[in-house]
Amino acid sequence: MPSITERFVGEPLLNVRRIGHGTLETVDVARARRFYEEVIGLDVIQTSPRSVMIRLNTDHVYAVVETGRPSEMSMMAHNGLDVGSVDEVHEAHRRLSEVQEQWGIKTITEPRHMHGDTSFYFTDPDGNWWEIVAVRDGGYAADFTDDDRDITGLHEFDDEAGIVHFRHTHDPDFRARVGEVLAARDGADRR
Incomplete structure (x- = not known):
């Protein structure tokens, strides 16, 4: 079942340079x-x-x-x-x-x-x-430079998995929903 994940903060087992x-x-x-x-x-x-x-x-x-x-x-x-x-x-x-x-x-x-x-x-x-x-300039790799495209830890979406699991923050409607959740969490409008 799709779910929101958490970021690993430890040291990885391997020391890989890149996906080649x-x-x-x-x-x-x-x-x-x-x-x-x-x-x-x-x-x-x-x-x-x-x-x-x-x-x-x-x-x-x-x-x-x-x-x-x-x-x-x-x-x-x-x-x-x-x-x-x-x-x-x-x-x-x-x-x-x-x-x-x-x-x-x-x-x-x-x-x-x-x-x-x-x-x-x-x-x-x-x-x-x-x-x-x-896709936009930079393709999907550009997502790594845009913090608002990372839904890691946003468990508010876990209960919406049936609706959300094939949506990406490339989707403007879903991105707006992510912005609402982030704004509510941070107490400021991040859109």
Whole structure:
């Protein structure tokens, strides 16, 4: 059941520097490379006969490894691809829909406005899920610089879990509710 969490204030067990990479599976590394370069526009290098590394505009990379079997990734475990506007979300949807069969894209959802962002999801030819999303400058990482987007410890929302658990502070209505709770707690209007 979704719940509000508390921040850990001790020392972590490990001394990790950063999240550096993730791994995606592919049936065919050559086909995957073409898809990631020609369709999505990612930077690609080949690191072994059965793997490539992909990235775009950050130091975070994914290793794409040929396993010979399609991915069983769930939609919830998707990879986000930020675009600059809602119009760009719709244009990306149109363009991917036009080449869906040609590139073996298994699923493309309809664009929708949800939790304050507009996006749609699709699966690449290997079954890995991707989201095309229009978010504010800095993407979701910007949330780490905005204290009002962190609902850690706001147990006032625990009893609203049935309503709130798929909402984010990207959603203006939910963000307003968070502001009300913070204002009541702090005795000042923080909106």
